[in-house]
Amino acid sequence: MFDGVPIPATTASVAQPLRAGAPANPTGPFAGRVAIVTGSESGIGRETARLLCEQGAAVVLNGRNAERLEHTRAALAAASHSVASCVADVTDYVSCEELVNTAIEAFGRLDILVTNASISQRAYFADMQPDVFKQVMDSNVYGTVYPLKAALPHLIKAKGSVTFISSISALNGMPSGSAYCAGKAAVANLAHTLRLELAHTGIHFGVVHIGFTQNDPEKRVLAADGQPVPIAHRPPRWQKSQAEVAAIILKHIRRRRQRTVISALGRLIVLVHTYFPRLGDWVVLTTIRRMRHFYE
C-alpha cells in the first residue's frame, strides 16, 4: 500500500512556475499522493486528473498541445488544486523522463501513474498507410511502456499504483479499429506480465477497459491517410459521461483492482467473447453493412 508522506503544496508548469496553492481536499482518499495522468489536457484524462485533485492528490498533467495543456492546468490551479504540467510526447522516452522529473521536482515523489494518452483511428486496415498504423500502435503501446519505464524506480519506492487505460475493444476485434484494438489488447496483456514479474515490488498494476464515453467536441482520430477526423457517431444513451468514467477509474485505483470493465456493453462483450465467440462474430458480420457508422 501507499506510505503516507506529506507532499509540498504547489502549482507549477515546466514552462512557467506559478503561484503556490494548498490541495483543495487535504483529507481526501488520495491526500499526500502524487499522480501523473498522461494525455490529461482533454477528455477522460482531464476529468480523471480533476477528480484525483478533488480527492486530495497532487497531479502532473500531460499532453502535446501546450496551449490546451496550459488551459487545463490553469483551470485546476484556479480551483486551488496542486497541479503541474509537462508538454511531452509519451511515445518519446526522453520526454517521458522529463515528465517524471516534473513530478519529482514539483512534488518530491510519485505514487500513481495513469497511462491514458492515446490516438484512435477510423480506418479500415486495407486502406491504412503503414505509418498511420504505426502511429496508432505507438501511442497506445509505447505511450504506455515509456512513461512506466521512466516512472518505475519512483513507483517502486512508493509501492505505487499503475493503471493502463484500455478499451472494451481490446476484449475482441472491431472492424475499422485494427491498430487501436491491437494496441489496447497489448497493454492489457502487459499489465498481466508486469503483475507477475514485479509482484515483489508491491506495485499495483491494473487495466481499465473503457466503453463508449462522451467526447470533447474537438476530439479527433486518424483516418486511413493520417488526417485527423471527427469520431463516428455513437448513440448518446450508450455513452457514459467523462466524470462517471473518471469516478470508476479512481475507485479502481483506490481498490487496487486488476481489471475493471466499464459499461453493460463491455461486460456483455466479455461474456460473449468468453463463452460464445462465434455468436459475437455472427452479430458483427450480419450487422456491419447496415450499421457501418456504428462500427467506425
Ligand SMILES: NC(=O)c1ccc[n+]([C@@H]2O[C@H](COP(=O)([O-])OP(=O)(O)OC[C@H]3O[C@@H](n4cnc5c(N)ncnc54)[C@H](OP(=O)(O)O)[C@@H]3O)[C@@H](O)[C@H]2O)c1
Ligand atoms: N472516449 C471513448 O469513448 C473511449 C472508449 C474507450 C477507451 N477510451 C480511452 O480513454 C482514453 C482517453 O480517451 P478520450 O476519449 O478522452 O480521448 P482524447 O480526448 O482524444 O484524449 C486523449 C489525450 O491523449 C493525448 N495524446 C495523444 N497522443 C499523445 C502522445 N503521444 N503524447 C501525449 N499525449 C497524447 C491527446 O492530446 P494531444 O493529441 O493534443 O497530444 C489527448 O489529450 C484513451 O486511452 C482512449 O483510448 C476512450
